[in-house]
Every structure is written in C-alpha cells, then in structure tokens.
Amino acid sequence: MIAKKLIVIGGGAAGFFCAVNAARMNPLLKVIIAEKGGSVLQKVKVSGGGRCNVTRACFDIDEMAKCYPRGERFVRKSFHQFFTTDTIEWFESRGVALKTEDDGRMFPQSNSSQTIIDCLIKEMNDYKVVLQLYHSVEKIESLENGFDISFKNREIIHSDFLLIACGGFQKLNQFDWLKNLNLKIETPVPSLFTFNFPKHPLNNLMGIAAPNASVKIAGTKLSSEGPILITHWGLSGPAVLRLSAFAARDLEKLNYKFSVIINWCSEFNEPTFVKQIHEQRKLFPAKKPANGNFTGLASRLWEFMLSESGIDDTKRWSDLTSAAINKLAKNCCAYEMHAEGKTTFKEEFVSAGGIALSEIDANTMMSKKYSGLYFGGEILDVDGITGGYNFQHAWTSGFVAAKSIVKQSVE
Ligand SMILES: Cc1cc2nc3c(=O)[nH]c(=O)nc-3n(C[C@H](O)[C@H](O)[C@H](O)COP(=O)(O)OP(=O)(O)OC[C@H]3O[C@@H](n4cnc5c(N)ncnc54)[C@H](O)[C@@H]3O)c2cc1C
Structure with missing residues (x-):
C-alpha cells in the first residue's frame, strides 16, 4: 500500500494534537507539521502565566459548551468524541499529572507549561512526525487527488490530507491566502x-x-x-x-x-x-x-x-x-x-470569528466542500471564555480531525 500523507499547517496546540494522534493511530501515515516560525507551541509556552491552563474541571458537556460564546452547538457535538475527561486521561497516561485549582482551572502538577510541550514533542518523536520550521503556507490548491500546498520561498508539497490549524487572526485580510478555497469567513474581532x-x-x-x-x-x-x-x-x-x-x-x-x-x-x-x-x-x-x-x-x-x-x-x-x-x-x-x-487581557486572549462553522462537519472537522481538508483550533469560529476552554477546543478538534483522517487514510 502506498503511504498516504497528512500535512498539518501550524505547530500550535491543535496542530500538534492532530499530528501526534494521527501518526499514532496509523503508523503508515506520513505526518508533517509545517510551521511558519522558528519554534512551536509558543502559545502553550506562555499560557496561564507560563503554567498552561490545559483544560477545565468540568465534566458535563452542556455546562462546558455554554462557555463558548461562538461555537456552543458545534463543541457540544465534538466534545462527545473527546472531552475534558479524555484530555486528563491522555496527558496522565503519558506521565503528565494535572491538578485542579479552586476556580476549576486545570494545570500540570509541575506548574510549568514546558511539561506539556515536552510531552507533545516526545509524542512527535516517538511517532516520527516530521517538523518543518520556517514553512509559511501561502496558497492551497484542491486537486482531484489531494492538495498542493505552496510555501513562501519553498517547493510546493503535495498531500492527501491537510489540517489547517494556524490559530486565530485579528484581521479579515489575514485569511486572504485561503481565498481561492471560497470558504465563508466570519470577520475576526477581539475577545477576552x-x-x-x-x-x-x-x-x-x-x-x-x-x-x-x-x-x-x-x-x-x-x-x-x-x-x-x-x-x-x-x-x-x-x-x-x-x-x-x-x-x-x-x-x-x-x-x-x-x-x-x-x-x-x-x-x-x-x-x-x-x-x-x-x-x-x-x-x-x-x-x-x-x-x-x-x-x-x-x-x-x-x-x-x-x-x-x-x-x-x-x-x-x-x-x-x-x-x-x-x-x-x-x-x-x-x-x-x-x-x-x-x-x-495579557493572560489569555483569543479572536472571535474565523472559518464559519457552517463550512465544517463538527463530527469530523472536515470541510463540507473539500474531502480531505480539515480545520482545528482557533482558526475556526469557536472561542471560549478564559479558563482552559480554548485549549480544550484545540485538543478536541485536533483529536477529532486525527480520527477522521486516519479513517479516511485506510479506506
Ligand atoms: C497569552 C495567551 C495565554 C493563553 N492562555 C490560555 C490558557 O491558559 N488556557 C486556554 O485554554 N487558552 C489559552 N489561550 C488561548 C490558546 O492559547 C489558544 O486558543 C490556542 O493556542 C489555539 O491553538 P491553535 O493551535 O489553534 O493556534 P496557535 O496556538 O495560535 O498555533 C498556530 C500556529 O500556526 C502557525 N501559523 C500561522 N500561520 C501559518 C502559516 N501561514 N503557515 C504555517 N504556520 C502558520 C503559528 O506560527 C502558530 O505556531 C491563551 C492565549 C494567549 C494569547
């Protein structure tokens, strides 16, 4: 069987979570993370004052979903596949114990976001995910057999599957590189x-x-x-x-x-x-x-x-x-x-807006227009209030996309 390829655009929480889970679930899948900067997981690093508020001690999907001003109905569906309990279990089974503060925020027991980064990098290495730094995506073309991805000053890479997880943008024109895909985009505005x-x-x-x-x-x-x-x-x-x-x-x-x-x-x-x-x-x-x-x-x-x-x-x-x-x-x-x-608010901020949820199937994170094209994390028009909600959406959307990509890759 010819090995299929997944390119993940963006080395943030959602991109990493999709990449490492997809590579683990299908060892034959060639997974590449293309990150425009010279380092990855930068927001994880600074989040929660350097402690990373990984998730929320909330174990009721409806209650949790109410804390997303944009995306409440969407996350209610995706949380059925990967919820806070799964996040806790995922990290704890990899040796990262979490603790809960009085206000419900959950942090690594180490009190250091580096613990989360180290865990994700170890998974990346264990499952042979390839990391390509300084790869800034400029254009995506959808073809019959996958996608051609153009990078700034680099060669075009072809991929069977594509996850776009490049975070939130503050201005509408920052989505211009996605224009040719003709997706509806909700104008970004600041939140928090x-x-x-x-x-x-x-x-x-x-x-x-x-x-x-x-x-x-x-x-x-x-x-x-x-x-x-x-x-x-x-x-x-x-x-x-x-x-x-x-x-x-x-x-x-x-x-x-x-x-x-x-x-x-x-x-x-x-x-x-x-x-x-x-x-x-x-x-x-x-x-x-x-x-x-x-x-x-x-x-x-x-x-x-x-x-x-x-x-x-x-x-x-x-x-x-x-x-x-x-x-x-x-x-x-x-x-x-x-x-x-x-x-x-220096401790956490996000953008409201992004790829309209009407474009995406919440059960797979796949575009309704392009088979094989997935979205995860803050680029979607989903944002939560402060306190672990935004990372939970990043983990959930990354995991749900990974599961669906793996299923498609073996069909
Ligand atoms: C200071 C701060 C603190 C926060 N603290 C918390 C917290 O404690 N708890 C919580 O739940 N949420 C927190 N958040 C929100 C949370 O960090 C984000 O919601 C989350 O990181 C989103 O993950 P993501 O993977 O979608 O995007 P990001 O983490 O933003 O990652 C996107 C990646 O894509 C790359 N990229 C962008 N464009 C391109 C391109 N064209 N080509 C290739 N790569 C590209 C970027 O360089 C980046 O590495 C915080 C946010 C901030 C700003």
Missing part, C-alpha cells in the same frame, strides 16, 4: 478584554475586588456575574472578561464606547438594599454608615459608595434622607459607568 474607564475616580481603588458582583451592558440583555476587579485603568476580573467574550461583536460595533451597570453586591437589588438600610436604621439609629458596612464589600469600596452618595462620615443611619438612601442603593446595586475603550 478588560473595560477602560479613563480618569474615573474608582480607578484609585485599583486592586480591590468585589467577589459577588454583576455587570450589565446598559440598553442590552448582555450581563455577567462573578468577581469584578478594579484596575488602574478600569475593570477586569472574571465577570468582565466573560462579558467581553459574550458581547465581543456588540462592543466592537460600539467602538468600545458603552455604559455598564454594576451591582457590586449582587445578593441585593435596589429594593432589598433599601429595605436593609431601614433595618439598620431601626436596629442601630446612632451608628454611622461608615462603621456599618453590611454589604461584605471591601471597606474602601464601601467608603467610596458612601462618598458618591453624599454621605459623609459624620452622618448616622438615622440622619439619612430618603434621597440619600435611594442614592446609596443605586450606587451599590446599579452603579453606571461609561467605558471608553478596552485593554487586552
């Missing part, structure tokens, strides 16, 4: 960013977090709950990052100028907060609100809210007018701020 509130007095409280908060984009139904962190330029933290992902397209349309409404202590709403103040007045009329923080907010944030509500530290609960009470409730439960811009 923090909100800027230039010169806002709240920024002086940088470093303070509100653990049980919620944030809503004014005039929309887009909202998110969880910790909010005040930074020296505005707001960050899980609730903000999650909202930035789900609202990525809406906020891009608004040119990142929008208003948010924040509930700093989401166990209350405005009416229950007012009720609670009346309770305080009844129980402790002579006590000063400055010393009567019942919200669980950090004391500096509580003092800020009192000051924003015009309540100085001479006032007692019994001194507060209805207007002051309502204002304090509004500031604590529906504080409005106007954002002017965004800042990239």
Whole structure:
C-alpha cells in the first residue's frame, strides 16, 4: 500500500494534537507539521502565566459548551468524541499529572507549561512526525487527488490530507491566502478584554475586588456575574472578561464606547438594599454608615459608595434622607459607568470569528466542500471564555480531525 500523507499547517496546540494522534493511530501515515516560525507551541509556552491552563474541571458537556460564546452547538457535538475527561486521561497516561485549582482551572502538577510541550514533542518523536520550521503556507490548491500546498520561498508539497490549524487572526485580510478555497469567513474581532474607564475616580481603588458582583451592558440583555476587579485603568476580573467574550461583536460595533451597570453586591437589588438600610436604621439609629458596612464589600469600596452618595462620615443611619438612601442603593446595586475603550487581557486572549462553522462537519472537522481538508483550533469560529476552554477546543478538534483522517487514510 502506498503511504498516504497528512500535512498539518501550524505547530500550535491543535496542530500538534492532530499530528501526534494521527501518526499514532496509523503508523503508515506520513505526518508533517509545517510551521511558519522558528519554534512551536509558543502559545502553550506562555499560557496561564507560563503554567498552561490545559483544560477545565468540568465534566458535563452542556455546562462546558455554554462557555463558548461562538461555537456552543458545534463543541457540544465534538466534545462527545473527546472531552475534558479524555484530555486528563491522555496527558496522565503519558506521565503528565494535572491538578485542579479552586476556580476549576486545570494545570500540570509541575506548574510549568514546558511539561506539556515536552510531552507533545516526545509524542512527535516517538511517532516520527516530521517538523518543518520556517514553512509559511501561502496558497492551497484542491486537486482531484489531494492538495498542493505552496510555501513562501519553498517547493510546493503535495498531500492527501491537510489540517489547517494556524490559530486565530485579528484581521479579515489575514485569511486572504485561503481565498481561492471560497470558504465563508466570519470577520475576526477581539475577545477576552478588560473595560477602560479613563480618569474615573474608582480607578484609585485599583486592586480591590468585589467577589459577588454583576455587570450589565446598559440598553442590552448582555450581563455577567462573578468577581469584578478594579484596575488602574478600569475593570477586569472574571465577570468582565466573560462579558467581553459574550458581547465581543456588540462592543466592537460600539467602538468600545458603552455604559455598564454594576451591582457590586449582587445578593441585593435596589429594593432589598433599601429595605436593609431601614433595618439598620431601626436596629442601630446612632451608628454611622461608615462603621456599618453590611454589604461584605471591601471597606474602601464601601467608603467610596458612601462618598458618591453624599454621605459623609459624620452622618448616622438615622440622619439619612430618603434621597440619600435611594442614592446609596443605586450606587451599590446599579452603579453606571461609561467605558471608553478596552485593554487586552495579557493572560489569555483569543479572536472571535474565523472559518464559519457552517463550512465544517463538527463530527469530523472536515470541510463540507473539500474531502480531505480539515480545520482545528482557533482558526475556526469557536472561542471560549478564559479558563482552559480554548485549549480544550484545540485538543478536541485536533483529536477529532486525527480520527477522521486516519479513517479516511485506510479506506
Ligand atoms: C497569552 C495567551 C495565554 C493563553 N492562555 C490560555 C490558557 O491558559 N488556557 C486556554 O485554554 N487558552 C489559552 N489561550 C488561548 C490558546 O492559547 C489558544 O486558543 C490556542 O493556542 C489555539 O491553538 P491553535 O493551535 O489553534 O493556534 P496557535 O496556538 O495560535 O498555533 C498556530 C500556529 O500556526 C502557525 N501559523 C500561522 N500561520 C501559518 C502559516 N501561514 N503557515 C504555517 N504556520 C502558520 C503559528 O506560527 C502558530 O505556531 C491563551 C492565549 C494567549 C494569547
């Protein structure tokens, strides 16, 4: 039998995972990774602050899929073939023990992303996957019997199967080299960013977090709950990052100028907060609100809210007018701020957009138009919130593609 060839474009998480699994499943398949740069797995290296947040301790497919603002239905299908449990098992069976942090993120026990890289490189060597660095793909031609792949300043290589896993792009014209394949591409926009509130007095409280908060984009139904962190330029933290992902397209349309409404202590709403103040007045009329923080907010944030509500530290609960009470409730439960811009979240960022999911069969990762052409990872219009979701999609799509390529290669 003539050995068939698979070329994987891109030496990132998705490309590696497809290459090493395909080579292991079919030792007769000649597998080549073509990487445009001089090194591989660079995002794995820097991910999770150098620790690599490999996946998520979430073992329910529906629950996990809900954390993908783009691709929820798509990953629900692909996760049935390779899920978080499979990722954990795959790495652990190769000697990479993983651990779970309190927030559900999973890291190698070594606390070093190099452990993941070493494991993938060992698999590459064990299964004789060929790595070709400085191979930047410029054009792909689909032929009757496979694909011709043109590289910058290199010879054309022919391949029976092709996986495109070259990551996300920030601009539409970065997909131009795929133009002749006539695939639908969703315009890329950034996801996972923090909100800027230039010169806002709240920024002086940088470093303070509100653990049980919620944030809503004014005039929309887009909202998110969880910790909010005040930074020296505005707001960050899980609730903000999650909202930035789900609202990525809406906020891009608004040119990142929008208003948010924040509930700093989401166990209350405005009416229950007012009720609670009346309770305080009844129980402790002579006590000063400055010393009567019942919200669980950090004391500096509580003092800020009192000051924003015009309540100085001479006032007692019994001194507060209805207007002051309502204002304090509004500031604590529906504080409005106007954002002017965004800042990239340095610890993890992805692009929303990419190859439209209508082009791809989620059960195989194969193009619906071209038999033998596969896609994996961030180049697809799939992205998750921060916390291990994006790597899980990379592992899953790489594995699912490998399985289907191997099946096609022996047909
Ligand atoms: C700083 C940072 C931290 C992150 N941390 C986490 C985390 O902890 N957990 C998590 O789940 N996600 C994290 N992510 C997201 C995650 O890294 C990506 O979703 C994931 O790496 C995507 O894998 P990929 O293989 O699709 O693409 P990539 O990892 O981007 O790999 C694509 C590869 O293709 C190559 N390439 C591009 N164009 C060509 C071409 N024309 N020819 C040949 N090669 C090409 C690139 O050089 C690159 O090596 C992080 C992202 C960033 C930026």
